[in-house]
Amino acid sequence: MDHCVGLIRDAVRETLAFLAPVACAGCGEPDVSVCASCRTALPGSILTRTVSGVTVYSAVPYAGTAKRMLLALKRDGRVDAAPVLGGWLSDAVEAALDDATGESIELAAVPASRASRRTRGFVPVHLIVRRAGFTAPRVLSWARRPRDQIGLGRVERRENLTGAVTARGAARRRFIIVDDVVTTGATLDECIRALRQAGAEIVACATVASTPKHTATPTEKQCVTTPVAGATVYEKA
Numbered sequence: 001m002d003h004c005v006g007l008i009r010d011a012v013r014e015t016l017a018f019l020a021p022v023a024c025a026g027c028g029e030p031d032v033s034v035c036a037s038c039r040t041a042l043p044g045s046i047l048t049r050t051v052s053g054v055t056v057y058s059a060v061p062y063a064g065t066a067k068r069m070l071l072a073l074k075r076d077g078r079v080d081a082a083p084v085l086g087g088w089l090s091d092a093v094e095a096a097l098d099d100a101t102g103e104s105i106e107l108a109a110v111p112a113s114r115a116s117r118r119t120r121g122f123v124p125v126h127l128i129v130r131r132a133g134f135t136a137p138r139v140l141s142w143a144r145r146p147r148d149q150i151g152l153g154r155v156e157r158r159e160n161l162t163g164a165v166t167a168r169g170a171a172r173r174r175f176i177i178v179d180d181v182v183t184t185g186a187t188l189d190e191c192i193r194a195l196r197q198a199g200a201e202i203v204a205c206a207t208v209a210s211t212p213k214h215t216a217t218p219t220e221k222q223c224v225t226t227p228v229a230g231a232t233v234y235e236k237a
C-alpha cells in the first residue's frame, strides 16, 4: 500500500512540475522541465571503476548537466528530472548486465536514511530506479546512523560507515547494487560488505553518475584498487 501511495505521490509531483516548470533542471533554460539538449546531451561511453573488487558502471560523469540535475532532484525536489536520470541509470544497469554471467540478478538500492525520506518526502534513488523501469527489493537498511560524511577523508568515511548497513534475506541471491552517484565509493563499499556478510553475491554496482577523478574513462589507463590501511586507493595501472 505504501508503495502505491508513493507512486501516486511521485506522479502528482511530476505532473505539477510539468504544469508549472520554473527552469530546466540541467541548464536553467526557462519554462521547461528538462530541455531537449539536456535530455540528449548525455551520456557517452559507460564509465567504470572498481570498489572492493566489484565493477561500478556509471552512465555520466558527476559534473555539469548531470550534477545539476541530480542536485535539482535531491536538494530542490525536482522529481521531474527523475525520468531522464532513470534513463541514464538504465544505461548503466544494462551495461552491467551485458558483462554479467548467470541469471536471477536483482537490484539492491543503497538505503536511504529516515531523515532523508522525511525531509524530502521521497527517496531519490528509489524514484530513479522506478523511472529506469526496474524494481529494487529493500534488502539493505541502516543498522545505525553514521556521522555526516561531509569533511571526512576516505579512510575516515570507511571507518564511519563500517557496520552501519545491514542486509536481510539476501542469502544466495545475486545483486547489482544501485545508487544515484558514486564519489569516494565508501557507501557502496559498505553495502557490498553487508550483502556479502549476509551470503549474497555482488554481480556489479551501477550508478547514474561517478565523480570524474575516480573514473577510468576509455582514454585513461585502467585503474586498480589497492587496499591500504583499510582504505580503497586508486592507482594508475
Ligand SMILES: [Zn+2]
Pocket (backbone or CB within 6 Å): 024, 025, 026, 027, 028, 029, 034, 035, 036, 037, 038, 039
Ligand atoms: Zn537544459
